[in-house]
Amino acid sequence: MSEEEYFNQYESYIAEKIFLTDETSQIQNEIYENMLSFTVSKEQQANLTITDFINFLSRIKNNTKSQLNVSKTNSDLIYYIWYDELAGQLRINFINANHSKLPFEAKLEFTSNQVEIINEFLQSEYLDKIIWDQLSNDTGDLQDKENTEISDFKLKVYKEIIRKDARRANIGSSQITGIQRNAEF
Secondary structure, eight states: OOHHHHHHTTTHHHHOOOOOOSOGGGHHHHHHHHOEEEEOOHHHHTTOOHHHHHHHHHHHHHHHHHHHHHSSOOOOEEEEEEEETTTTEEEEEEEETTOSSOSOSSEEEEOSOHHHHHHHHHTOSOSSOOOGGGSOOOOOOGGGGGGSGGGGOEEEEEEEEEOOOHHHHTHHHHHHHHHHHHHHO
């Protein structure tokens, strides 16, 4: 499968309507409605580059910004991306910027660019399966919990703020105000 064929299967993501709110109580809806995920097989892995993903994700973010600009919400958005190794998926999501933290239970390690996350995804040995022998020897014993790798696990995440362009969002109302002012004179 070529790079073009691979991204064609995700083309609907670009025009995807997202759930926009400025309420923090709607986090579960934001997670459910706005999360997008990518999977790749070992065969596809060889034909894809970080640049391919950056370009595709930019198109998704541009669509999201356009929706944000015409929305009635008064909040910017947080765009974040991570590699879910257990699911074998590159995931992205959008939540409103009124949230004080990202909705993960794991400890987070932030990276300064999404290239690192995408590279981790594309270089993963576990895209098709995780070999049983490579899993932790965690017995599930509560006394051993502090000594397991789980307590040391940090999820690597990249995040950025997508700002609502107030000028574009209010274009209609400012044009009307201008017309009304001209009519009054």
